[in-house]
Amino acid sequence: ASVATVPSRNPSFAMISCDDISYFKKILGEKGVVQEELKLDDANTDWMRKYKGSSKLMLQPRSTHEVSEILNYCNSRCLAVVPQGGNTGLVGGSVPVHDEVIISVSSMNNIISFDKVSGILVCEAGCILENLITFLDNEGYIMPLDLGAKGSCQIGGNVSTNAGGLRLIRYGSLHGSVLGLEVVLANGTVLDMLGTLRKDNTGYDLKHLFIGSEGSLGIVTKVSILTPPKLSSVNLAFLACEDYVSCQKLLSEAKRKLGEILSAFEFLDVSAMDLVLKHLDGIRDPLPSSKHNFYIVIETTGSMESHDKEKLEAFLLSSMESGLLTDGVIAQDINQASSFWRIREGIPEALMKAGAVYKYDLSLPPEKMYDVVDEMRERLGTAANVVAYGHLGDGNLHLNISAREYDDSILSQIEPFVYEWTSKQRGSISAEHGLGLMKANKIHYSKSAETVQLMGAMKKLLDPNGILNPYKVLPTSISQSGVN
Numbered sequence: 001a002s003v004a005t006v007p008s009r010n011p012s013f014a015m016i017s018c019d020d021i022s023y024f025k026k027i028l029g030e031k032g033v034v035q036e037e038l039k040l041d042d043a044n045t046d047w048m049r050k051y052k053g054s055s056k057l058m059l060q061p062r063s064t065h066e067v068s069e070i071l072n073y074c075n076s077r078c079l080a081v082v083p084q085g086g087n088t089g090l091v092g093g094s095v096p097v098h099d100e101v102i103i104s105v106s107s108m109n110n111i112i113s114f115d116k117v118s119g120i121l122v123c124e125a126g127c128i129l130e131n132l133i134t135f136l137d138n139e140g141y142i143m144p145l146d147l148g149a150k151g152s153c154q155i156g157g158n159v160s161t162n163a164g165g166l167r168l169i170r171y172g173s174l175h176g177s178v179l180g181l182e183v184v185l186a187n188g189t190v191l192d193m194l195g196t197l198r199k200d201n202t203g204y205d206l207k208h209l210f211i212g213s214e215g216s217l218g219i220v221t222k223v224s225i226l227t228p229p230k231l232s233s234v235n236l237a238f239l240a241c242e243d244y245v246s247c248q249k250l251l252s253e254a255k256r257k258l259g260e261i262l263s264a265f266e267f268l269d270v271s272a273m274d275l276v277l278k279h280l281d282g283i284r285d286p287l288p289s290s291k292h293n294f295y296i297v298i299e300t301t302g303s304m305e306s307h308d309k310e311k312l313e314a315f316l317l318s319s320m321e322s323g324l325l326t327d328g329v330i331a332q333d334i335n336q337a338s339s340f341w342r343i344r345e346g347i348p349e350a351l352m353k354a355g356a357v358y359k360y361d362l363s364l365p366p367e368k369m370y371d372v373v374d375e376m377r378e379r380l381g382t383a384a385n386v387v388a389y390g391h392l393g394d395g396n397l398h399l400n401i402s403a404r405e406y407d408d409s410i411l412s413q414i415e416p417f418v419y420e421w422t423s424k425q426r427g428s429i430s431a432e433h434g435l436g437l438m439k440a441n442k443i444h445y446s447k448s449a450e451t452v453q454l455m456g457a458m459k460k461l462l463d464p465n466g467i468l469n470p471y472k473v474l475p476t477s478i479s480q481s482g483v484n
């Protein structure tokens with residue numbers, strides 16, 4: 001069965017010639033022009049090993065000026081390109097579809113400045129998220145986003161996908177914390193929007209166009225981001241609920257009773273838990289006395305140890321008494337806390353080990369969120385394992401359907417049902433992963449025709465030849481109509 005459907009190559013794009021290679025070598029030097037098969041194989045294949053391109057060339061610029069020069073050249077030659085960060089994207093957006101030139105800003109990984117008073121960090125787009133987290137830790141700050149892919153994903157990729165992650169409930173989306181960007185447009189123009197101001201209402205705030213545009217409008221080269229101070233008291237609880245209604249009620253209660261210290265509210269169902277216990281090494285069930293239908297991970301972050309702990313304990317006690325919680329444990333030390341996080345963050349990896357996986361990343365009203373999971377289980381019966389987890393606190397469900405291998409008959413039970421269902425609830429078919437290749441032609445389930453038309457017009461304005469990440473984000477009917 002087909003793993004992913006691929007649109008045919010757009011013949012308007014040029015093929016790479018020897019002259020092109022010589023030009024790139026002149027600009028980037030031998031090291032910046034990658035043609036080794038092994039390296040290209042990695043860069044052509046996505047994290048899920050589901051999407052695979054056939055690019056023969058990866059470019060690794062070291063400066064904004066180099067990015068500008070190579071994009072200007074690609075645009076004049078009509079060579080299609082795919083911007084790539086850590087290649088951890090989950091919608092086939094970060095790898096070529098055909099022979100697009102891969103542009104990786106991994107070598108642009110310098111921290112430019114950090115203001116210890118304001119907490120504003122300015123860095124190059126190729127900085128790996130975990131390295132930024134470590135850097136800030138020494139300065140007494142944290143990144144406003146955290147996600148399971150932190151060891152590989154880059155801040156430029158995070159911005160380009162508008163990544164959400166585990167702490168969005170507390171620190172908001174990147175549309176709030178990113179203060180400025182430097183971006184190179186398709187024709188090589190450098191847009192300096194690298195402000196470091198909290199407030200700046202001078203005209204249209206164009207940086208927002210690039211946050212979440214998945215490399216389709218420009219290449220992000222520098223990022224300015226507001227980081228929160230690191231607070232001294234962090235607590236983590238691993239809890240169990242018997243039904244989904246209790247999970248929802250627990251969320252409303254947590255927002256009221258934990259208020260300002262709540263920093264994560266995640267959920268996983270028993271199928272997700274089973275999968276992690278089965279496929280990941282060294283994982284122990286934190287609540288081994290019995291099986292539960294749902295698990296919740298609650299994190300609090302505050303500045304006063306005794307107050308925060310007391311607050312969390314009182315909340316858990318009252319939730320036990322009212323029957324919302326059936327079991328629970330608070331991590332006693334940092335090792336136990338990271339073992340709890342490992343369970344939640346390890347689900348995508350466990351799913352990969354289980355075989356083929358169909359991923360859906362939905363924004364839905366929390367009260368409806370689990371209905372689609374139940375309906376999906378009914379539709380699929382024993383043909384596949386339906387696994388649900390996600391950022392419940394943000395109304396974001398990660399619905400994953402795991403099967404031994406890819407099978408068109410399973411897919412036809414899932415799609416378009418899942419998209420139609422979400423659309424009917426006025427939900428979003430991409431809460432945080434983006435549209436990429438997987439959902440470019442599905443955008444209409446979440447956006448009106450007029451909105452998509454305007455997106456198409458903006459794409460045409462900024463990238464008239466359509467060289468930036470073709471076949472992704474926008475429907476092919478729109479993104480290819482302007483290519484000459």
Ligand code: FAD
Pocket residue numbers: 047082083084085086087088089090093094105125146147148149152153154155156157158159160161162163164165166214215216218219220221348349432433436469
């Ligand atoms: P890539 O995967 O390389 O690229 C992603 C997209 O951005 C592509 O379209 C690419 O063309 C574009 N892009 C990359 N860099 C640039 C740039 N400099 N300029 C312009 N465009 C660029 N996502 C969440 O939102 N929340 C999560 O909790 C979360 N958890 C994850 C956990 C795991 C284990 C994995 C594998 C993924 C997870 N993701 C999550 C997916 C998420 O989108 C990515 O992890 C991350 O934000 C992408 O960064 P990256 O550097 O790997 O980008």
Ligand code: 2HG
Pocket residue numbers: 148165344345347348359360361390391398399400
């Ligand atoms: C997460 O929250 C990621 O763990 C991945 O966004 C979600 O694998 C998924 O579906």
Ligand code: ZN
Pocket residue numbers: 165390391398432
């Ligand atoms: Zn997620």
